[in-house]
Amino acid sequence: MSFLQPIALAGIILAATPILIHLLNLMRHRRESWAAMRFLLKAKKSSSRMSKIRRWLTLLLRMLSICSLVILFARPISVGNQSFLDLATKEPELVLLILDRSSSMQKKSADSSKTLLQEGLEKFSLLSKSWPNSKIAVMETLFAEPIFLDKIETIYSKEMQGFIGPTDSGANLPETINRSLTWLNEAEIGQAEILVISDQQEASWQINENSEILKSINETINNKQGLWQLGFLDLKPTKAINYSIHCKSYLEEAGTANPTLLIKGNQRDQERLAVRIRINGDLLLIDCEFTYPSTTWTPSIPLTGHPPVGWISITLPEDSFPGDNEYYFTYGNQSMLKIGIAIKDSETERFVVAASSLDPDRTLLSKNLFSRQQDPSEHDLLIIQKDLTKEDLGFLDQFLLKGGMVVLFPSAKTNNENVKLQTWSTNETKSQDDFFTLREWNKNEGVFANTTNGKELPLSYLKIHQRVIPQLGQPLAFYADGQSFLTRKIYGQGVLYSFSTLPNLDWSSLGEGFVFVPVIQRIIDECRQKSDFEFIECGDNNSLSLNSALSILGEKQDRPSAQAGIYKDLGKLFAVNRPAGETVDNLIVKNKLQDIVSTEHASWNDAQTATSSFKRAEIWNFFLILMIIFLLLEGALSIPQLTKLLGNSRV
Numbered sequence: 045m046s047f048l049q050p051i052a053l054a055g056i057i058l059a060a061t062p063i064l065i066h067l068l069n070l071m072r073h074r075r076e077s078w079a080a081m082r083f084l085l086k087a088k089k090s091s092s093r094m095s096k097i098r099r100w101l102t103l104l105l106r107m108l109s110i111c112s113l114v115i116l117f118a119r120p121i122s123v124g125n126q127s128f129l130d131l132a133t134k135e136p137e138l139v140l141l142i143l144d145r146s147s148s149m150q151k152k153s154a155d156s157s158k159t160l161l162q163e164g165l166e167k168f169s170l171l172s173k174s175w176p177n178s179k180i181a182v183m184e185t186l187f188a189e190p191i192f193l194d195k196i197e198t199i200y201s202k203e204m205q206g207f208i209g210p211t212d213s214g215a216n217l218p219e220t221i222n223r224s225l226t227w228l229n230e231a232e233i234g235q236a237e238i239l240v241i242s243d244q245q246e247a248s249w250q251i252n253e254n255s256e257i258l259k260s261i262n263e264t265i266n267n268k269q270g271l272w273q274l275g276f277l278d279l280k281p282t283k284a285i286n287y288s289i290h291c292k293s294y295l296e297e298a299g300t301a302n303p304t305l306l307i308k309g310n311q312r313d314q315e316r317l318a319v320r321i322r323i324n325g326d327l328l329l330i331d332c333e334f335t336y337p338s339t340t341w342t343p344s345i346p347l348t349g350h351p352p353v354g355w356i357s358i359t360l361p362e363d364s365f366p367g368d369n370e371y372y373f374t375y376g377n378q379s380m381l382k383i384g385i386a387i388k389d390s391e392t393e394r395f396v397v398a399a400s401s402l403d404p405d406r407t408l409l410s411k412n413l414f415s416r417q418q419d420p421s422e423h424d425l426l427i428i429q430k431d432l433t434k435e436d437l438g439f440l441d442q443f444l445l446k447g448g449m450v451v452l453f454p455s456a457k458t459n460n461e462n463v464k465l466q467t468w469s470t471n472e473t474k475s476q477d478d479f480f481t482l483r484e485w486n487k488n489e490g491v492f493a494n495t496t497n498g499k500e501l502p503l504s505y506l507k508i509h510q511r512v513i514p515q516l517g518q519p520l521a522f523y524a525d526g527q528s529f530l531t532r533k534i535y536g537q538g539v540l541y542s543f544s545t546l547p548n549l550d551w552s553s554l555g556e557g558f559v560f561v562p563v564i565q566r567i568i569d570e571c572r573q574k575s576d577f578e579f580i581e582c583g584d585n586n587s588l589s590l591n592s593a594l595s596i597l598g599e600k601q602d603r604p605s606a607q608a609g610i611y612k613d614l615g616k617l618f619a620v621n622r623p624a625g626e627t628v629d630n631l632i633v634k635n636k637l638q639d640i641v642s643t644e645h646a647s648w649n650d651a652q653t654a655t656s657s658f659k660r661a662e663i664w665n666f667f668l669i670l671m672i673i674f675l676l677l678e679g680a681l682s683i684p685q686l687t688k689l690l691g692n693s694r695v
Contacts (some may be wrong), residue, residue: 046224050115050118051118052117052118052119053114053115053118054089054389055114055117055442056111056114058110058114059107059108059110059111059114060107062103062106062107062110063103063107064665066099066103070512072378078676080124084242089156089224093276094594096496098681099411101681102678102681103557104394104410104680105674105675105678105681106674106678107277108616108642108674109671109672109674109675109678112667112668112670112671112674113671115664115667116667116668116671118665119664120663120664120666121305122400123524127317133168135176135177135178135236136175136178136237136273137176137178137179137233137234137235137236138173138178138179138180138181138228138233138235138236138237138629139172139178139179139180139181139189139236139237139239140181140182140183140228140236140237140238140239140508141168141180141181141183142183142184142185142217142220142224142225142239142240142242142630143161143164143165143182143183143184143187143208143237143241143242144161144164144184144187144217144219144240144241144242144243144248144663145161145184145185145186145208145209145210145211145213145214145215146213146214146215146242146245146247146437146607146623146626147211147212147214147366147367147582147622147623147626148160148212148248148365148367148626149164149210149242149243149279150210150241150365150366151281151284151286151364151365151367152281152284152365152648153281153282153284153364153365154281154282154283154284154285154364155282156281159210160243160279160281161208161210163279164241164277164279165199165200165208165241166372167241168196168199168239168241168277169196169197169199171239172196175237178237179192179559180192180193180196181193182199182207182208183223183224183227184207184208184220185213185215185216185217185220185221185248186211186213186583186605186606187207187258188217189227190224190227191204193382195363195374196329199291202281204282208316208398210367210623211583211606211607212367212568212583212606212607212608212620212622212626213581213582213583213605213606213622213623214248214582214583214622214625215242215245215247215248215628216248216254216436217242217248217249218241218249218254218258218261219254219257220248220255221240221274222261222262223266224238224255224559225238225261225264225265225272225343228272228465229264233433235271235272236271236272237271237272237273237304238272238274238275238277239275239276239277240274240275240276240277240513241279242276242277242278242279242631243278243279244276244280244281244637245625245626245630245631245632246625246630246631246632247580247623247624247626247630247642248625249632250518251640253517253518253533253534256497258641260309261274261641261643262641262642264644264646265643265646266643266645268645269645270645271565272645273645273646274357274641274643274645274646274647275646275647275648275649276605276641276646276647276648276649277326277649278634278649280631281294281364281489283310284363284364284365285310285327285363285690286308286309286310286360286363286365286367286368287307287308287309287310287317287360287363287368287369288306288307288308288309288310288360288368288369289305289307289358289360289368289369289370289627290306290368290371290624290627291303291304291305291371291373291568291621292304292305292306292489292493292496293338293374293496296347296375296376299346299347299371300344300345300346300347301347301350301356301375302338302343302344302345303342303343303344303356303358304341304342304496304632305341305342305343305358305371305374306339306340306341306627307332307338307339307340307341307360308337308338308627309334309335309336309337309508310336310337310339311336312336314336315333315334315359315664316331316332316333316334316659317331317332317337317360318331318336318361318653319331319332319343319358319359319360320358321356321357321358322357322359322360323343323345323346323347323350323353323354323356323358324350324354324355324357326350328345330343333542338498340496340498343358351376352376353374353375353469353495353617354374354375354376354617355372355373355374355375355610355617355619356372356373356375357370357371357372357487357597357610358370358371358373362425362471367622367626368622370608370624370627371621372608372609372610372619372620372621373619374610374619377666380406380407380408381408381424381425381568381571381572382408382409382410382422382423382424382425383400383405383407383408383409383410383423383424383425383426383427383506383568384413384425384426385400385409385410385411385412385413385421385426385427385428385451386411386412386413386427386428386429386430386431387427387428387429387430388429388431388455389546390550391540391546391547391548391550391555392429392453392546392547392548392555393411394565395430395547395548395554395555395560396427396547397409397411397556398557399557399560399561399564399565400427400559400564400568402565403568406572408618409570410423410519413426413428413488415560419440421443423448424448424571425448425449425450425451425567425568426443426449426450426451427450427451427453428440428450428451428452428453429452429453429454429455429546431455432455432611434597437465439466441464441465442534443538443541444465444536444537444538444540445453445487445535445536445537445538446485446537446538447536447537447538447585447586448538449538449539449540449541449567449570449571450538450540450541451541451542451543451564451567452466452514452541452542452543453469453543453546454468454511454543454545454546458504461529464531464535465516465535465540466514466515466516466517466540466542467514467515467516468513468514468515469512469513469515469527470512471510471511471512472510472511472512472513473509473510474509474510475509476509478509479507479508479509479552480507480509480511480523480524480525481503481504481506481508481522481523481524482503482521482522482523482524482529483504483507483522483523484521484522485501485503485520485521485522485529486520486521487500489624490532490566491520491530491532491541491562491563491566491570492520492521492530492563492568493566495562496652498656501522501559501562501563502558502559503559505553505558506552506553506554506559507552507553508523508529508544508545508551508552508553508554509550509551509552510550510552511523511527511544511545511547511551511552512544512545512550513527513544514526514528514530514542514543514544515528516531516533517531517532517533517540517542518531518533519531520532527544528544529543529544529545530543530544530563531672536585537585537586539570539571541567547560555662560683561663572679580604580618580619580621581620581621581622581623582604582605582606582607582608582619582620582621582622583605583606583622583623584623587604587605587620588605588610590604590605590618590620592613593611593612593613593618594611594612594613595609595610595611596609596610596611596612596617597609597610599694602637604618604620607620608620608621608622634648638660
């Protein structure tokens with residue numbers, strides 16, 4: 045049992061009031077002995093024992109009445125299976141299901157033919173019997189608005205499949221939960237049960253990017269003081285045979301397509317995979333040598349004899365999770381990437397130009413950005429190290445929102461006038477004999493990933509003498525003291541990278557090139573893919589913008605926002621794939637989830653143990669009845685006839 049107004053419990057001290065009054069009354073009367081008193085005492089001796097019982101029973105009933113009144117004002121809530129004589133069976137006004145429709149929810153257990161999504165819906169159907177009179181609504185992770193169900197069976201109807209069916213998209217659970225709380229507040233819902241059904245993939249939480257949202261969720265739930273209860277139903281499949289494929293990079297040259305693919309699997313004895321490659325529909329079979337647990341594979345796919353512009357799909361053998369077995373590409377029509385540079389420090393500019401000019405046939409580099417001769421909006425990627433004016437900040441804000449990419453280096457003035465773009469710490473400097481070092485970075489993906497032959501980028505050898513720490517965005521590498529070396533921030537449809545130091549020998553050894561060059565080239569590759577608009581993830585802003593796109597591999601109802609594949613829009617081909625995070629099998633453990641969602645009004649359950657324990661109800665009426673009963677009994681003891689029967693003594 046918990047309380048909505050626990051401060052009211054302080055009034056429990058008032059329960060001592062009847063005893064204090066009784067003691068004060070005793071002090072008012074003094075005993076005086078006189079001769080005839082012994083005869084009266086002898087007459088009363090037979091009833092004195094019953095008088096004491098009546099006196100103490102009356103005091104007890106008065107104290108219990110006060111205690112019941114105090115607990116009533118504290119607004120008690122039943123938790124779990126506490127029934128209190130069935131007075132806690134009050135149902136919530138609304139039960140809201142938040143359904144994770146990410147690609148990983150299509151996994152199957154080794155002993156089941158059902159996907160995690162199907163298991164979750166079945167479990168919710170059973171749990172809904174605990175709330176026969178409550179309204180039921182469903183909100184999933186891809187679209188914005190919830191849908192009300194007239195009855196639970198409606199969730200399996202054909203009309204609902206486009207809303208709750210499988211997708212190849214990712215999920216952002218904190219954003220969806222926060223959106224649901226906003227909706228509940230706007231709808232003025234009193235008591236609500238919010239049940240999240242998910243496999244709790246780490247990629248679905250995006251903890252670093254959603255820290256403020258998670259804080260807001262905790263505050264909102266706590267402010268409702270138990271009227272809104274947040275529950276998590278975790279679905280975890282038992283291990284089954286599964287292989288996944290994801291593209292790390294793509295290169296097209298000399299009439300061949302050369303994607304670098306990361307293939308993961310959980311079978312130790314598997315040494316060869318029969319891979320199917322389709323080029324504009326033509327089938328090509330290639331064997332891939334596989335080494336447990338992962339293999340980096342770069343097949344050479346011939347494009348000779350095929351149209352200059354087309355598509356490619358690469359498919360692994362079928363297993364328990366087909367959703368991560370296929371990857372799509374488009375080839376041809378590679379456009380020139382335009383990079384604009386605005387750098388105040390001459391040495392930094394020299395290193396940036398050198399790192400950005402390795403592919404002059406596909407890259408157009410221009411300096412003096414923000415000058416009258418240059419129009420920044422005509423570029424795909426901007427690399428900036430200068431004192432930004434309000435006009436510059438306003439332009440960058442719009443440039444990023446519309447899908448541009450920006451790389452920021454610290455300037456002499458790291459003012460925080462536009463906190464949406466980036467905020468910085470103060471400049472920290474160490475002597476030439478001392479320096480900051482890096483200790484941790486993502487070696488599997490991103491700009492600091494290992495090379496195709498498995499070698500690590502030598503970030504630990506960097507020596508940084510000066511730094512200005514960017515405060516916004518997801519850290520991609522960390523200093524030894526935990527501060528961010530480089531951050532990546534999703535900004536509208538664009539991406540913002542922020543370095544903490546300069547490739548200037550007075551600042552760091554970053555300009556020596558063994559780290560800086562591959563990082564800049566990987567940022568350029570990311571921008572090229574983004575500007576070509578050929579490598580798109582399901583559910584992102586780019587896929588959502590393909591409103592009129594049609595699938596050339598399946599039915600017309602396929603949508604790039606929900607289903608991977610090859611799409612055609614305005615005469616151009618687009619490859620849409622599942623998000624990279626859906627390939628990585630990293631789950632949020634229960635303890636970590638409890639630390640993230642730290643409100644006391646949240647519960648964590650698995651599919652096997654989840655019952656109607658999500659139910660919470662106010663039970664003040666139970667204590668109101670108790671108080672009335674105690675008062676009636678106390679009054680009955682004060683009836684003259686009963687007093688005479690039990691013995692007439694003062695209380």
